[in-house]
Amino acid sequence: MQPRFCHRCGHALTTRVVEDGHARPVCPACGHIIYLNPPIAAGVIAQREDGKIVLVLRGENPGKGLWCLPAGFMEIDETVEQAAQRECWEETGLHVVTDDLLGVWSYFHREKGTAGVLVVYTAHIVGGELRPGSDSADVRFFAPDEIPEEQLAFSTHRAAIAKWRSNAHRAAIGARVTPSP
Ligand SMILES: [Zn+2]
Numbered sequence: 001m002q003p004r005f006c007h008r009c010g011h012a013l014t015t016r017v018v019e020d021g022h023a024r025p026v027c028p029a030c031g032h033i034i035y036l037n038p039p040i041a042a043g044v045i046a047q048r049e050d051g052k053i054v055l056v057l058r059g060e061n062p063g064k065g066l067w068c069l070p071a072g073f074m075e076i077d078e079t080v081e082q083a084a085q086r087e088c089w090e091e092t093g094l095h096v097v098t099d100d101l102l103g104v105w106s107y108f109h110r111e112k113g114t115a116g117v118l119v120v121y122t123a124h125i126v127g128g129e130l131r132p133g134s135d136s137a138d139v140r141f142f143a144p145d146e147i148p149e150e151q152l153a154f155s156t157h158r159a160a161i162a163k164w165r166s167n168a169h170r171a172a173i174g175a176r177v178t179p180s181p
Contacts, residue, residue, distance in 0.1 A: 002025060002036075003025055003034055003036075006027035006029065006030060006032055006034075007032075007034075008027065008030055008032045009027060009029050009030045009032070011027050011028065011029035011030065013025040013026060013027055013028075013034065014026055014027075014028050018033055024036075036114075038106070038114065038115040038116050038117050039073050039074075039116055039117070040073070040074045040080065040083075040116075040117045040118075040119065041071050041072055041073050041074065041083075041116060041117065041118045041119070042071060042072070042074055042080045042081070042083040042084035042087060042118075042119045042120075042121070043069040043070055043071025043072070043084055043087065043088075043118060043119070043120050043121075043157070043160070044069065044070055044071070044084045044085070044087075044088050044096055044098060044120065044121050044122070044123040045069060045102060045120060045121070045122050045123065045160065045161070045164050046070065046088055046092070046094060046096045046123045046124070046125055047122065047123070047124060047125075048125060048141055050143075051143060051144065051168075052141035052142055052143050052146075053141065053142060053144075053147075053164075054070060054088075054092050054094060054125075054130070054139060054140070054141055054142075055067045055068065055069065055070075055139070055140060055141075055142055055147070056068055056069070056070055056091045056092060056132070056133075056136045056138075056139050057132070057136060057137040057138035057139070057140070058135070058136065058137065058153055059132070059135050059136050059137035060135045062153065062154075063153030063154060065137070066151050066152060066153035067147075067148055067151050067152055067153065068152065068153040068154055068157045069120065069157050069160065069161070070087055070088040070091045070092050070094075071084070071087055071091075071118065071120070071157070072086075072087035072090070072091070080119050081098045081121065084096075084098055084119070084120075084121050084123070085097065085098060085123070088123065089128065090133045090134075091132070091133040091135075091136050091139070092128075092130060092131070092132070092133065092136075092139045093128050093129050093130055093131035093132075093133070093139070094125050094127075094128040094129075094130060095125070095126050095127040095128040096123040096124060096125050096126065097123060097124055097126050098121035098122070098123045099121065099122045099123055099124060100121065100122050101119070101120075101121055102120045102121060102122050102160060102163060102164055102167075103119075103120055103159075103160060103163055104117065104118070104119050104120075105117075105118045105120070105156040105159050105160060106118070106156075107154075107155060107156055116156075118154075118156040118157070118160070120160040122164065144165050144168060147161060147165075
């Protein structure tokens with residue numbers, strides 16, 4: 001969403017093409033130029049010892065009634081890893097520790113005209129008790145072949161899960177073809 005007022009002086013903003021050639025919101029009173037950048041969301045593929053991962057059934061839009069990874073927007077006072085761990089705790093009741101970076105996905109929302117970035121880590125569970133958070137309808141563990149592909153909420157989450165499954169698949173094949181010492 002485009003800002004309407006200058007957050008420095010409160011004056012109404014106008015749009016002007018600035019030095020870098022982009023049309024940007026500009027304050028005619030104090031000259032402040034607003035640079036809009038995409039929000040960063042962080043999430044986890046949190047795996048239990050039996051190989052199942054936790055998914056969240058969304059209770060609110062966007063994606064109400066569909067499943068997604070525990071994930072959410074980074075706060076200004078935390079790292080990406082902390083955001084991923086906090087979001088998992090808030091949405092699932094599970095304490096996790098991030099392991100490896102699985103990948104970074106971005107998207108462009110045509111209707112809103114805004115981009116976003118999702119960073120996903122693999123993580124392991126270190127405590128807590130499974131319970132849905134305030135905007136989740138349910139939380140559940142799924143084996144890789146039980147994940148409801150057709151009922152996943154976001155393309156970025158689908159891509160992250162697909163990469164994780166193909167990594168797991170390759171690791172399983174690697175384990176089979178590696179000769180024992
Ligand atoms: Zn201003």
